[in-house]
Amino acid sequence: MEDSKPFGMKQEGYSNPSPIMKTEELLFRRGKVKQALMIFRDLFSKLLSAYKTDYSNPAKGKYKALRDAAMLMKKKYQWVNCQKRVGHVPGIEVGDRFQYRNELIIVGLHRQFTNGIDYVGKGNYSLATSIVVTNRYDNARNHGGSLVYIGQGWNPNVRNDSMPCDQKLVGGNLALKNSMDARRPVRVILKVDGEYVGGIENNINDKFSYMYDGLYLVEKMTQERGTHGKLVFKFLLNKIVEKPSKCVSPKDGLIKNGNKFGQLDAFTLRKRLKPNCYATKDVIIMNDISKGQEKFPIRVVTSTNGDLSFDYIVNNIYVDSFKKPMLCGCDCVNGCVDCEKCACIVKNCGTIPYDSKKRLTSRVESCAIYECGSSCKCSSSCFNRASQSGLQFQLEIFHTESKGWGVRTRSFIPSGVFVCEYVGEVHHRREAGSRQNLDSYIVNMAVNECFIDATRHGNIGRFINHSCSPNLQAVEVVYDDKDKNLPHIMFFALQDIPAGREVTFDYNSCKPRFIRTGNNACHCGSPKCVGRIYI
Numbered sequence: 001m002e003d004s005k006p007f008g009m010k011q012e013g014y015s016n017p018s019p020i021m022k023t024e025e026l027l028f029r030r031g032k033v034k035q036a037l038m039i040f041r042d043l044f045s046k047l048l049s050a051y052k053t054d055y056s057n058p059a060k061g062k063y064k065a066l067r068d069a070a071m072l073m074k075k076k077y078q079w080v081n082c083q084k085r086v087g088h089v090p091g092i093e094v095g096d097r098f099q100y101r102n103e104l105i106i107v108g109l110h111r112q113f114t115n116g117i118d119y120v121g122k123g124n125y126s127l128a129t130s131i132v133v134t135n136r137y138d139n140a141r142n143h144g145g146s147l148v149y150i151g152q153g154w155n156p157n158v159r160n161d162s163m164p165c166d167q168k169l170v171g172g173n174l175a176l177k178n179s180m181d182a183r184r185p186v187r188v189i190l191k192v193d194g195e196y197v198g199g200i201e202n203n204i205n206d207k208f209s210y211m212y213d214g215l216y217l218v219e220k221m222t223q224e225r226g227t228h229g230k231l232v233f234k235f236l237l238n239k240i241v242e243k244p245s246k247c248v249s250p251k252d253g254l255i256k257n258g259n260k261f262g263q264l265d266a267f268t269l270r271k272r273l274k275p276n277c278y279a280t281k282d283v284i285i286m287n288d289i290s291k292g293q294e295k296f297p298i299r300v301v302t303s304t305n306g307d308l309s310f311d312y313i314v315n316n317i318y319v320d321s322f323k324k325p326m327l328c329g330c331d332c333v334n335g336c337v338d339c340e341k342c343a344c345i346v347k348n349c350g351t352i353p354y355d356s357k358k359r360l361t362s363r364v365e366s367c368a369i370y371e372c373g374s375s376c377k378c379s380s381s382c383f384n385r386a387s388q389s390g391l392q393f394q395l396e397i398f399h400t401e402s403k404g405w406g407v408r409t410r411s412f413i414p415s416g417v418f419v420c421e422y423v424g425e426v427h428h429r430r431e432a433g434s435r436q437n438l439d440s441y442i443v444n445m446a447v448n449e450c451f452i453d454a455t456r457h458g459n460i461g462r463f464i465n466h467s468c469s470p471n472l473q474a475v476e477v478v479y480d481d482k483d484k485n486l487p488h489i490m491f492f493a494l495q496d497i498p499a500g501r502e503v504t505f506d507y508n509s510c511k512p513r514f515i516r517t518g519n520n521a522c523h524c525g526s527p528k529c530v531g532r533i534y535i
């Protein structure tokens with residue numbers, strides 16, 4: 001699995017919601033964070049090999065090396081961002097990944113070795129600063145940037161020899177409640193699947209890392225009985241959607257750095273800035289290009305001009321008439337789990353394409369996925385209808401440096417989930433040849449003799465660029481959609497995608513193929529780039 005962004009590596013399409021601070025100072029702080037991480041990793045490596053002979057269990061040796069490296073640095077005053085704070089931490093950007101949890105401590109992102117909640121102050125005067133979200137607890141991350149976080153205290157999913165008891169409104173739990181009451185933001189760090197690229201070799205297969213996902217607001221706190229019979233606190237947090245950094249409002253000519261909370265509460269007059277201080281001056285030129293047709297508004301952000309002349313649609317327009325094969329739906333009334341009985345699963349060669357969370361279970365190599373549809377007896381929430389409920393995440397159209405428009409996500413997208421469809425006018429394939437050199441929005445379908453042209457009518461899918469290291473895959477999905485049983489082109493996440501990251505797919509690896517146009521030089525910036533968009 002591809003990594004998102006190891007610390008220090010900046011990628012196109014990323015927007016940095018840093019607190020107001022001069023660029024030079026930000027760079028200086030980032031340099032300090034980077035330096036602290038280098039010292040930590042070097043120390044850890046040395047300690048790890050020193051402890052090799054002392055510990056027969058490599059996991060124990062690793063744990064001690066990690067802890068000792070952090071404590072040695074503390075003794076030498078090598079930790080950075082030492083003062084606990086609410087809000088972003090200078091030098092750390094949303095989307096930064098860290099290999100080890102102790103790295104969060106030494107850079108000041110989350111200053112707790114094991115506790116999931118970190119906070120400042122005491123009792124009723126405390127405020128939560130950060131939480132680490134792992135799947136050890138019943139924490140649930142929902143689509144669209146909200147999550148349910150289980151409070152701290154006795155937890156049945158953690159090895160615990162004592163008797164279970166009710167969670168108490170003290171420490172971190174109280175701090176989260178105080179943050180809710182005071183409407184103060186909390187940093188969220190996600191434990192995400194996937195190896196850390198360029199990480200330290202340690203013989204222990206670390207299949208996860210930690211990603212800073214930005215600021216959230218605690219919206220609600222409830223107390224419920226957990227599976228172990230005792231009371232637990234549940235906190236509902238919503239991601240704060242921040243404006244891109246250095247965002248210029250077209251009306252007032254101000255540069256806005258964030259939102260109304262705490263240290264982000266700042267507006268700076270553009271004329272006060274030194275020349276060359278900021279590289280980008282992104283302007284929100286449209287608040288919702290879909291004009292309310294999508295579940296989430298899709299804004300358009302740019303620092304330059306670009307052509308946007310097309311009609312936004314959310315469903316394919318069938319221009320030609322097609323002989324539509326009749327699809328017979330399934331008769332499942334208790335969920336489509338029987339690979340032999342469910343008529344739709346049978347069409348997928350007897351394999352269930354999605355898991356219970358509607359995530360693709362593996363990379364799709366076959367031609368198409370057959371989902372349940374309107375003539376099936378299963379419910380509309382059946383997991384085998386993963387791509388039929390529209391957008392699940394806030395996406396944004398932005399102007400890239402060298403690829404024209406592109407699409408980036410404003411919230412974290414977990415690996416395997418449906419992201420969006422490629423919508424346009426559906427024609428017979430024989431038409432495609434005559435249009436070939438006109439535009440770059442035509443995709444040939446693999447399954448039927450047709451193609452989708454999003455030149456004049458399309459949706460957000462038409463703005464997704466090619467990458468030689470993509471984070472989306474395009475899949476043809478067929479379902480009984482009233483009378484249109486032609487395939488749809490659906491994009492699914494190939495990996496966890498952090499907020500702010502551009503979403504891309506490989507125009508050549510997918511079964512639906514883009515028709516080659518004149519412009520073929522690839523600017524994806526991947527180390528694996530083959531230099532061409534269309535092969």
Ligand SMILES: C[S@@+](CC[C@H](N)C(=O)[O-])C[C@H]1O[C@@H](n2cnc3c(N)ncnc32)[C@H](O)[C@@H]1O
Pocket residue numbers: 402403404405406440441462463464465466467517519521522523524533
């Ligand atoms: C489907 S459109 C993608 C959206 C397009 N960037 C826009 O501005 O509307 C495909 C076109 O985008 C550009 N493009 C996509 N990926 C690219 C890449 N990796 N490098 C350079 N140009 C790219 C090429 O002009 C290509 O023909």
